[in-house]
Amino acid sequence: DAGVTQSPTHLIKTRGQHVTLRCSPISGHKSVSWYQQVLGQGPQFIFQYYEKEERGRGNFPDRFSARQFPNYSSELNVNALLLGDSALYLCASSLGGRGLLDTQYFGPGTRLTVL
Amino acid sequence: AQSVTQLDSQVPVFEEAPVELRCNYSSSVSVYLFWYVQYPNQGLQLLLKYLSGSTLVKGINGFEAEFNKSQTSFHLRKPSVHISDTAEYFCAVSPSHGQNFVFGPGTRLSVLP
Numbered sequence: 511d512a513g514v515t516q517s518p519t520h521l522i523k524t525r526g527q528h529v530t531l532r533c534s535p536i537s538g539h540k541s542v543s544w545y546q547q548v549l550g551q552g553p554q555f556i557f558q559y560y561e562k563e564e565r566g567r568g569n570f571p572d573r574f575s576a577r578q579f580p581n582y583s584s585e586l587n588v589n590a591l592l593l594g595d596s597a598l599y600l601c602a603s604s605l606g607g608r609g610l611l612d613t614q615y616f617g618p619g620t621r622l623t624v625l
Numbered sequence: 626a627q628s629v630t631q632l633d634s635q636v637p638v639f640e641e642a643p644v645e646l647r648c649n650y651s652s653s654v655s656v657y658l659f660w661y662v663q664y665p666n667q668g669l670q671l672l673l674k675y676l677s678g679s680t681l682v683k684g685i686n687g688f689e690a691e692f693n694k695s696q697t698s699f700h701l702r703k704p705s706v707h708i709s710d711t712a713e714y715f716c717a718v719s720p721s722h723g724q725n726f727v728f729g730p731g732t733r734l735s736v737l738p
Contacts, residue, residue, distance in 0.1 A: 514668070543726070552629075552715050552728030553669070566725060600668060616661075616668030 512536070514603050514617035522623045523591050531586045531620045535603030541565070542584040543614060544576055545600040553600055559584055560606045588622075596624045627652040627718045629729035637735045640708055646701040646732045648690075648716030655721040658699040660690055663713040663731075672714075675699065686710070711736045 515534045523529050535542050541560040545553035558566035559578035573589045582603075588595055598619040604612035630649045638644045650656060657676050661669040673684025680692040690701045699716060716729040 545728075550730075552717075552730050554728070555726045568725065602669075613671055613674070616670070618666075618668045 514601055514615055516599075516601050516617040516620050518620060519618070520621045520623075522625060524625050525591055525593060527591050527624075528587065528589050529591060529622060531588075531599050531601075531622070533584045533586070533601030533603075533617060535582050535584070535601075536615055539603040539605055539615070540582055541604045541606035541612065542578055542582065543602045543604070544584070544586045545602065546570075546595075547598040547600055547619070549597070556586070591624045593624050596622060598622075627656060627720060627725070627727045629716050629718055629727055631716055631729040631732050633732050634730070635733045635735065637737060638706055639737050641705050643704050644702065644706050644710075644734065646714050646716075646734065648699045648701065648729060650697050650699065650716075650718045652697075652718060652720065656718045657721065658690075658692060659717040659719070660684065660688070660699070660701050661715045661717060661728075662686075663715065665712070669715065672701070706734070706736045708736050708738060710734060 517532045543558040544556040547553040555568040556570050557576045562578045576586045578584045600619045601617045602614035604614045628651045632647050659674045660672040662672050663669045672688050673682045675682045675692045683689045688703050713731045713733050715731045719726045
């Protein structure tokens with residue numbers, strides 16, 4: 511079975527632009543979570559979605575938004591990019607139902623560089 | 626709010642030696658605890674988790690961790706490390722309602738031949 515997949519692998523944007531990152535969960539998983547990992551730091555929780563509804567939100571500005579589709583895939587959108595948004599963006603999927611307590615399976619991430 | 630401290634940013638150790646990676650947390654509510662490993666250029670993989678029950682938790686690849694509520698610690702141990710254990714290790718906590726997830730800054734374990 512395929513694991514969590516994310517696209518694109520790498521992305522370069524300039525300040526002020528908008529970006530969309532995509533995630534496909536493991537088949538059968540209904541929950542997707544997004545994390546931001548700045549170089550040299552631990553991941554920071556951004557969002558969790560379950561059955562297309564937001565179940566949790568971390569301390570990120572409104573420039574960050576996400577959604578989950580009927581097939582349980584997800585998009586993370588970031589508007590008005592700042593240099594500080596440069597990071598590895600990780601997606602994790604889980605069966606769902608117990609929120610973030612379910613075992614999360616992480617994808618390889620999307621490396622975003624903002625110039 | 627929860628916070629996680631991993632005091633050692635880097636831990637070098639020789640192959641076949643024991644290792645302990647330290648994790649301390651702060652929380653005003655009950656928490657669940659996790660250890661993840663991140664190999665170079667890969668996503669995170671769950672090593673083990675403590676939700677309830679026995680305070681000694683065994684995980685994959687020979688790792689184990691002990692939950693100590695009085696010391697608010699969840700240290701990770703392995704009796705004999707291999708070169709392949711070289712990676713970044715992250716401790717994480719989640720409040721019992723599971724609506725947030727806080728990672729520590731990570732400890733880079735380097736296993737030397």
